Amino acid sequence: MGLEDKRRMFIIHAAALVAGMYAFFLNRLRLAKPSRPQISYAPMSAMDEERQKNLDRIYNCNDVECVNMLRMRRAPFFRLCNLLRGRELLRDTIHSSVEEQVAMFLHVVGHNQRFRVIHQSWRRSVETVSRHFKEVLYAIGELRHEIIKAPSTETPLKIRNSSRWYPYFKDCVGAIDGTHIYARVPAKMQSAFRGRKHYTTQNVLAAVDFDLKFTYVLAGWEGSAHDATILADALEREDGLRVPEGKFYLVDAGYACRPGFLPPYRGTRYHLNEFGGRNYPTNPRELFNLRHSSLRVTVERAFGALKNRFRIIDNKPFHPFKTQVKLVLACCILHNWILGHGPDEVIPLESTWEPNSVNGHGVPVDDNAAWASFDLLEELEAAEVAAQAAIHAGGQAAAAAGGQGAAQPAAQAAPEAGAQAAAAAGGLAAGHGGAGQQPRAAMRWTNVMSAFVLRRFCELISTGVRTDKGFKEVHLNQVAKSVVEFSGLEVTGTQVYNHLRKWRQRWVRVIKLRELSGALWDDDNFMITLEDDHYKGHVQAHPKDAELLNKPIENYQQMEVIFGNGLATGKYVMGSSEPLGSPSDFADSENDHIKLDDMAGKGQPAGPLGSEGGNKRKRSMLSEGDILVMQGMTEAVNNVANAIIQTKVEDVHPDLYDAIMFMPGFTDEELMSAYEHLLGNKAHGTAFVKMNDSFLATRLMVLHLSR
Structure with a gap:
């Protein structure tokens, strides 16, 4: 061998x-044998059968059951699943189909269910439910550009086919409004999310066409942010709201009249329920407001349909706030997708819709003009009560005062008249005891008095006063009493409150200026600094900002203590043109999940139903x-x-072939025979190559004769 x-x-x-x-x-x-008895569970096949029966009852039964559970009919549901599968945004796995993943997501957003509830009814681990939820959320967001589209420049059919609106609104492309949606945020952020509602909300702006489809959505603003601020943000964004040339949107009285946006007349009847019965319009302005309101009600119907269909945005959600913002956009995308396949029973009919009624939270929907001045509503209520009491008393002076008090909400809508209206309201509120008392004159605040007021509010906060819902009337009266003792002037709590609002507006300007490109912040002097050229150019365009740039900001520390946690900054805002996450958000846990499911599918004991899958380290079996x-x-x-x-056979000397095959005086057969012999004997081959030329021929002859 x-x-x-x-x-x-x-x-x-x-x-x-x-x-x-x-x-x-x-x-x-x-x-x-195991060191301790192992817990056995039901085989996976039984769980799969139970899950499949549940899915069949949901989307393989009838449209009624599908709408009740998934909030859409079977046709749009299966087309959505096929679209996501065809685009490779979702994929079928060994244990879960695309239909099950989408149905799981729709059940969560449609009924505001916790993942642990889904885990119990769908027989999936909480980790699996969470991962599929993120995957479907991202996949739906990738359809945003083709589902949420800009409005058409043609006259809508609803306007063109009606003599009530055509040709007066022929250039109208839709309606814009804001809506408050429940928000769950940490306690330290709640003050900024409390606005006109008694609970924390996010303020969502949406543009809707007359087919009830969303054409633009901006979600994530804090509930205390004003509609006009959110609209300005939407217009300033690169991929934000755009009004087609020569067209306009219908807006309510909370927005200013500007090119592209048409509000109703202020101080005139507007809402549809104000024209009920025989209360017909009595002048051209009321007629315009009636037509305007009957057309703008489209956006309210769209919000109503959205909240009725997806309960997760009409109740307190169980997700981080960033996810809450994404869910609003995803629900708007799904809303448009469903309407693309025809309306269903969730869409409220225009004939049965009751605008400006009490919403699902038991809070009346206020006039948007009053929304624009919601900061003064509590103070103005006292003035209105006093005015009504004076009217019933029959005094002429009291009636005049009542007229002034009733006109305050409308007057507040004009920025120039806002301060005077607030001062007048404050006078009425303070002097409601006497029917003929005249309104109090406007208060003149000095720098020393302003600094004193801010210091007193800081002292109240240092004693533990909570300001997440604003300062209460008792605190305003305490500060007003201190100002009276300090200055000797008569000051009311309402006047203190109005003055505090001015400093809040100043704080908002400071925050925006700190975010300017190229602006630096001096912590020692509390000063926003700009280079000379930048400063001159900015002040030339915004002269009022000169008092806050390149000089110490007055009372900055006090403003930071009072307003620092209660300012709407729009930090989490997302538009309908932005993606809802990225694949990396759920890629890390995918491999672990596949391993666990593979083990379960091969007959291994399944993990406990309450476990969350592959993120926990398993106990060693060795x-x-x-x-x-x-x-x-x-x-x-x-x-x-x-x-x-x-023991590996090494290669022969690389020069062995040349040393033998080119030897003269021998035939090719003889040379090949000698070469084969030396290949099998490495030592002989190496020695043969190293021999002198005079001995090579002799050595080769000896090899030939020996063979």
Whole structure:
């Protein structure tokens, strides 16, 4: 047996040894008894059957059940699943189809269900539900550009086919309004999210066409942010709201009249319920407001349909606030997708819609003109009550005062008249005891008095007064009393409140200026600094900002203490043109999930239903003896590998072929015979190459004769 044959047999024996050792080790593990009794669970097949029956009852039964559970009919549901599958935004896995993933997501957003509730009814782990939820949320967001589209420049059919609106509103492309949606935020952020509602909300702006489809959505602004601020933000964004040339949107009285936006007349009847019965319009302005309101009600119907369909945005959600913002945009995308397949019973009919009624939270929907001045509503209520009491008393002076008090909400809508209206309201509120008392004159605040007021509010906060819902009347009266003692002037709590609002507006300007490109902040002097050229250009365009730039900001520390946590900044705002996440958000846990499901599918015991899957480290199944056996087997395999490497036949000398085949005086057969002999004897071949030329021929002859 040659050396090559011996080497081949050695390799076979080594492989057999390694295979035997592995077989022995695996058999030992299989027969080893567990250290403690293991908990057994139901086989996966039974859970799969139960889950499949549940899915069949949901979307393979009828449209009624599908709408009740998934908030859409079967046709748009299956088309949505096929679209997401065809775009490779979602994929079928070994244990979960695209239909199940989408149905799981729709059930969560349609009924505001917790993941643990879905885990119990769908027989999936909480980790699986959470991962599929993120995947579907991202996939739906990728359809945003083709589902939320800009409005058409043609006259809508609803306007063109009605003599009530055509040709007066022929250039109208839709309506814009804001709506408050429940928000769950940490306690330290709640003051900024409390506005006109008694609970924390996010203020969502939306543009809707007359088919009830959203054409633009901006979500994530704090509930205390004003509609006009949110609209300005939408217009300033690169991918924000755009009004087609020569067209306009209908807006309510909370927005200013500007190119592209048409509000109603202020101080005139507007809402549809104000024209009920025989209360017909009595002048051209009321007629315009009636037509305007009957057309703008489209956006309210769209909001009503959205909240009725997806309960997650009409109740307190169970997700981080960033996810809450994404869910609003995803629900708007789904709303447009469903309407693309025809209206269903969730869409409120225009004939049965009751605008400006009490919403689902038991809070009346206020006039948007009053919304624009909601900061003064509590103070103005006292003035109105006093005015009404004076009217019933029959005094002429009291009636005049009542007229002034009733006109305050409308007057507040004009920025120039806002301060005077507030001062007048404050006078009425303070002097409501006497029917003929005249309104109090406007208060003149000095810098010393302003600094004193701010210091007193800071002292109240330092004593533990909570300001997440604003300062209460008792606190305003305390500060007013201190100002009276300090200055000797008569000051009311309402006047203190109005003055505090001015400083709040100043704080908003400071925050915006700090975010200017190229602006630097001096912590020592509390000063916003700009370079000379930048400063001159900015002040030329915004002269009022000169008092806050390149000079110490007056009372900055006090403003930070009072307003620092209650300012709407729009930090989490997202538009309908932005993606709802990225694939990396759920890519990390995918591999772990596949391993767990594969083990369960091969007959291994399933994990407990309450476990969250592959993020937890599993208990090791190897004992100390098994680990020692494994280490010994590893060493044996390494030794066998080293022995095989050492017995490997090395290559012959690279010059052996030339040294033999070009030797003169011999035939090719003789040279080839000698070459084959030296190939089998490495030592002879190496020595032959190193011989002198005079001995090569002799050596070759001896080799030939010996063979």
